[in-house]
Amino acid sequence: MKWCRFETNGAVRFGIVEGDLVTQVEGDPFNGYQETSTKFHHDQVHLLVPVVPPTLYAGGLNYPDHVIWAAEHAGTPPIWPKEPRLGARATNGLIPHEGVIIKPKDATDEFQYEGELVAVIGKYARNLSREDALSCVLGYTIGNDVSERSWQRDDTNNWRAKDTDTFHPMGPFIATGLDPTNLDVSVRLNNDEKIRFNTGKMIWGVADFIEQITRYHTLQPGDVIWTGTEGATLNMHPGDVIEIEIEGIGTLRNSVGSEE
């Protein structure tokens, strides 16, 4: 089952996506819903980010080749985290599928994408064991964790390098019933596949993140957990189009624009 969130006639709604059709619901996937008889062709709805999270959690350094790439890039030894590496992020940067990523005027050439699987939490959860961890997940969506690498070296908490406006494209859908340990991810820059990897290569899986977070935090319905990317990442330039496709979810597509 695939969920979308969209704007129609000035109101924000959730819908169920089947093929090219979107069935509008009353309510939402977190607190309960009822299907309505209103159906749209997908071209007729303006997709929004599939959820506005109370907290956006982001994991980092979570795939082996990316850990090695990041170390080579920084000229330091690789950091192999002893536990899931995570932090909370601001929510201002969220933009939907087909939204435009704005490259800030003072950004350097090191303005890069990161294709990531994103877990969407469906209910309150605290103290979940690793075995039960996935029971609180509603489904999965796709994130592009846009990063300005030169800023990342000095920012406290990456507040600028990763949280600037438009730096968090997320969508298009939340897909339920997926196995997060075995999903193929493809990242394409201007229709050219730059990397393909499987989420089974994560150093710490979605269940590990949830076990760790819920030891101290109550996860809330709508919270999202971004799980990191694999491999080397490349620079994006105004005019580029970035597509991240994940098996069973769909494709998150965003173009790059510039600030005046």
Added chain:
Amino acid sequence: MKWCRFETNGAVRFGIVEGDLVTQVEGDPFNGYQETSTKFHHDQVHLLVPVVPPTLYAGGLNYPDHVIWAAEHAGTPPIWPKEPRLGARATNGLIPHEGVIIKPKDATDEFQYEGELVAVIGKYARNLSREDALSCVLGYTIGNDVSERSWQRDDTNNWRAKDTDTFHPMGPFIATGLDPTNLDVSVRLNNDEKIRFNTGKMIWGVADFIEQITRYHTLQPGDVIWTGTEGATLNMHPGDVIEIEIEGIGTLRNSVGSEE
């Protein structure tokens, strides 16, 4: 003018506080409101956190004596930030005035309070100059930035040391019309004043934070900016009561409990 947010008969409402009376409004201070004829004695309402922020921004190392204390505590040279030092925090930890701060069972003795002035943003804001920065502020409330110092040394982004459940008491009211550069703050542990300082001692003021954030982020109505604390902080133990009083706002009072 003082705003509160409260629960009554199962609904969440905003109210205007005058002396011992709370006047219920329709709407909210961010999107518009109308006073109703419903008034409560303050004892009759259950206060909630005065706002649930889209993003909780936190400044750190922002008062001179605290910078020196933190350095001595860590055995390192003082860090004098060249720009406002900030990051986004999770929202799970928010609790209201009179809520109970829970000391986790694996926390060490270094479980401490931090009394802070908190700016509450009233409207969308981007690219504000320092001179115009305060124009987006609705008012000010009080925060207790509870910190587990031993965890703080290793946590990425302080996700555990500062974001664990109940670690963000905030309230009781949002007061409008204050000058954030000249407010006395008193922090009391079990009715014993441990420190008194003026917000004029901030290294970076509220206007500096807003200028810096809005250069890259769109601030959203309801966002909050915590501005750091002064001096040495002390350990709290189960049974303790922490009060933070700020001139013109009121007193945020929370007791400390323990996890089983």
